[in-house]
Amino acid sequence: MKMITHKQIRNIVALMLLMLLLPLLANHRPLYISTDTASFFPALTGDDILQDGDKTINLQFDDVKVADGLFVIMPLIPWSPGRSDLMNSYAGPFSEQMVLSSGTEETLPFYYRHWLGTDGKGADVLSGILYGFRYSMLIALLAILTGGIPGIILGSVAGYFGNSSIKTTYAHLTAFVISLIY
DSSP states (O other): OOOOOHHHHHHHHHHHHHHHTHHHHBOSSOSEEEOSSOEEOHHHHOOSEEEETTEEEETTTSOTTSOTTOEEEOOSBOOOTTOOOGGGTTOOTTSOOEEEETTEEEEOOGGGOOTTOBOTTOOBHHHHHHHHHHHHHHHHHHHHHHHHHHHHHHHHHHHHHTTTSOOOOHHHHHHHHHHHHO
16 A cells, blocks of 8 residues: 655645635735725725725725835735636747726836736636646545545445445445446
């Protein structure tokens, strides 16, 4: 029987941590915003509208990266998977990526580039791949649990009773398998 090594366990733990912390890695909301009077964590709370006294910060429309009086920490990948950047539809990773700023087109700043490009709707490919990985891991975990728990129970029963206490015929076994299929 092949044993799981420490390196494999370390890799599994690292992938699970990546899956859990993905909203802090790839998100269009800032991780932290500090104004003169308050601090906000929009990536954790999911808020797009922040209220600081009489001042309202709308993360969907305001450019908080260059706003006066704000200290902002952005995630490593500043794009959510479903967020569209229509100016850069089908943009490749090495093509010139543009942004509309004050009515004129300018080159997208280095930090805000789409590192693997965009799809036809302007969605970032890298964040889409990472979130796709997250959903794949969740589905795999669900499959492991739905198959593993009954397997452990049936294996425990078989190990306890052995080959002498519970006996069945091939006809009963065949009927049981057919009933499972239906």
